[in-house]
Amino acid sequence: MITDFFVRALIAGIGVALVAGPAGCFIVWRRMAYFGDTMAHSALLGVALGLLLGVDPILGVLAVSIILALILAGMGASRTLASDTVLGILSHSALSLGMIALSLMQGIRLDLMVYLFGDLLSVGMADIYLVLGGGAVSLALLFVLWRPLLAMTVHEELARAEGVNVALVRAGFMLLIAFLIAAAMKITGALLITSLLLIPAACARRFARGPEMMAVLAALFGVAAVTGGLYGSLYFDTPTGPSIVLAALLLFLGSMIVGGRRFGR
Amino acid sequence: MTLDTTPLIGAAGLDLSLGGRRVLAHVDLTIDPGEIITLIGPNGAGKSTLVRVLLGLVRPDHGKVVRRKGLRIGYLPQKFSIDAVLPLNVARLMTLTCKAERGAIEAALEETGVAHLIGAQVQTLSGGELQRVLLARALLPNPDLLVLDEPVQGVDFGGQAELYRLIGDIRDRRGCAVLMVSHDLHLVMAQTDRVLCLNQHLCCAGTPAMVAKDPEYLRLFGPRAAQAFALYAHGPHGHDHVHTLSGEVAPVDHAHEGHTHDH
Numbered sequence: 204m205i206t207d208f209f210v211r212a213l214i215a216g217i218g219v220a221l222v223a224g225p226a227g228c229f230i231v232w233r234r235m236a237y238f239g240d241t242m243a244h245s246a247l248l249g250v251a252l253g254l255l256l257g258v259d260p261i262l263g264v265l266a267v268s269i270i271l272a273l274i275l276a277g278m279g280a281s282r283t284l285a286s287d288t289v290l291g292i293l294s295h296s297a298l299s300l301g302m303i304a305l306s307l308m309q310g311i312r313l314d315l316m317v318y319l320f321g322d323l324l325s326v327g328m329a330d331i332y333l334v335l336g337g338g339a340v341s342l343a344l345l346f347v348l349w350r351p352l353l354a355m356t357v358h359e360e361l362a363r364a365e366g367v368n369v370a371l372v373r374a375g376f377m378l379l380i381a382f383l384i385a386a387a388m389k390i391t392g393a394l395l396i397t398s399l400l401l402i403p404a405a406c407a408r409r410f411a412r413g414p415e416m417m418a419v420l421a422a423l424f425g426v427a428a429v430t431g432g433l434y435g436s437l438y439f440d441t442p443t444g445p446s447i448v449l450a451a452l453l454l455f456l457g458s459m460i461v462g463g464r465r466f467g468r
Numbered sequence: 469m470t471l472d473t474t475p476l477i478g479a480a481g482l483d484l485s486l487g488g489r490r491v492l493a494h495v496d497l498t499i500d501p502g503e504i505i506t507l508i509g510p511n512g513a514g515k516s517t518l519v520r521v522l523l524g525l526v527r528p529d530h531g532k533v534v535r536r537k538g539l540r541i542g543y544l545p546q547k548f549s550i551d552a553v554l555p556l557n558v559a560r561l562m563t564l565t566c567k568a569e570r571g572a573i574e575a576a577l578e579e580t581g582v583a584h585l586i587g588a589q590v591q592t593l594s595g596g597e598l599q600r601v602l603l604a605r606a607l608l609p610n611p612d613l614l615v616l617d618e619p620v621q622g623v624d625f626g627g628q629a630e631l632y633r634l635i636g637d638i639r640d641r642r643g644c645a646v647l648m649v650s651h652d653l654h655l656v657m658a659q660t661d662r663v664l665c666l667n668q669h670l671c672c673a674g675t676p677a678m679v680a681k682d683p684e685y686l687r688l689f690g691p692r693a694a695q696a697f698a699l700y701a702h703g704p705h706g707h708d709h710v711h712t713l714s715g716e717v718a719p720v721d722h723a724h725e726g727h728t729h730d731h
Contacts, residue, residue: 231553232551232553232554350564350565351565353564354564354565356554357550357554357556357561357564358545358548360520360525360545361543361545361548361564362564362565363525364523364524364525364541364543364545365543365564365565365566366565367565408553408555411555412555412557412589413555413556413557413560414554414555414556414560416555417555
């Protein structure tokens with residue numbers, strides 16, 4: 204029983220995965236997993252904000268992620284606290300604040316599970332346009348940022364010495380992640396978005412001989428994980444986000460076995 | 469090279485404090501076309517910081533840096549390592565920020581003797597191979613000035629002498645200036661035109677032989693380091709010579725380490 208809502212979720216999911224794969228490579232290369240988590244958890248605060256202002260929650264998510272991205276990009280390194288400590292404080296504070304704000308809104312009947320773990324039933328036509336539009340913007344942004352971002356991932360000071368505007372590129376990348384999180388919110392939910400960034404990139408590593416190849420492979424692994432997860436969610440009637448994560452995990456385990464045999468040392 | 473003799477970089481009155489600690493004090497420096505300058509000094513003397521100021525990566529608190537118009541710089545940074553999670557081969561590393569023809573990449577790698585590594589993953593390179601690849605990378609934009617921050621780090625003794633000779637040859641062939649940072653006081657390269665000894669301020673400068681006899685230098689590094697330094701600077705820079713030196717120099721390095729703790 205393939206129905207409209209499923210096709211909608213599939214299109215949106217594939218759109219997200221195509222951008223999340225290459226963007227996720229940078230998250231993996233730059234060791235920014237915790238940053239991704241922080242951004243994703245803050246999305247719940249965005250939902251609360253959206254409902255409070257009476258606009259689409261996704262717009263609230265987008266607004267909060269962009270603000271947080273700019274704050275994090277501008278903050279730089281703290282001298283007295285490690286960055287993962289700062290991110291941890293922000294991450295859980297934003298999540299808690301979002302949940303409390305939502306629980307205080309008595310008048311609104313809201314299924315929190317949808318926003319935490321995603322629900323393919325909740326993907327409407329408006330979301331499709333948002334994902335495809337946001338996805339196209341993100342992909343274009345990624346295309347422009349690719350070269351300088353890769354250079355500064357390899358060696359930031361060398362990239363600066365060779366003319367890369369490091370602060371601008373970093374801010375651009377954080378904005379890209381903000382867009383991605385807003386787009387992925389309905390599909391995987393706030394708690395599991397980071398997995399769409401990390402797992403496909405991790406799968407791709409074993410087969411890639413260059414950064415561009417890894418990005419393309421990660422996009423393909425992401426599409427496979429989303430497709431598999433959505434079908435699983437449909438047939439086993441399981442929550443969407445966790446189903447996608449499990450599908451991605453299976454791919455990762457498979458890639459370890461196959462890739463381990465190919466490039467094992 | 470052009471006959472333009474205006475300095476490539478002129479820096480005057482550089483002062484810089486980082487985190488409340490004085491790193492550079494009243495540093496004046498000019499780099500002329502085609503000369504090889506070796507910057508030496510103990511750990512924490514501000515050598516790398518001075519390089520970063522000259523490159524425009526750090527703004528000094530006072531003083532100014534004037535770079536010649538259209539100056540092309542090839543830079544080899546001090547700490548370079550690539551995580552195994554990023555798949556990257558040598559050819560792609562060479563073209564991170566600039567586009568280059570395959571032929572130009574091959575020619576640059578050929579010049580530093582590592583053309584055969586063009587397809588190798590960067591993580592699999594040895595210390596010496598990596599430094600040669602990075603040197604080739606710095607040559608790719610056809611620079612007027614090579615800035616090499618500890619170019620022989622992670623290279624064994626025989627390899628260090630070869631690498632220094634290669635850098636000297638590159639200068640002779642291309643006529644580019646070289647600014648080199650070194651903490652290996654005993655292995656200052658023979659072809660160096662000027663040695664600058666930095667310890668927050670420039671304590672002394674001159675040819676290797678002059679600096680080795682300078683009282684400021686002796687006070688800073690101790691007479692044994694000076695002995696080894698002079699030995700290398702004066703002697704022929706043949707392969708066998710370096711091996712003799714390595715035996716003599718090992719204890720000197722320890723003496724130097726102990727000495728810098730007093731500062």
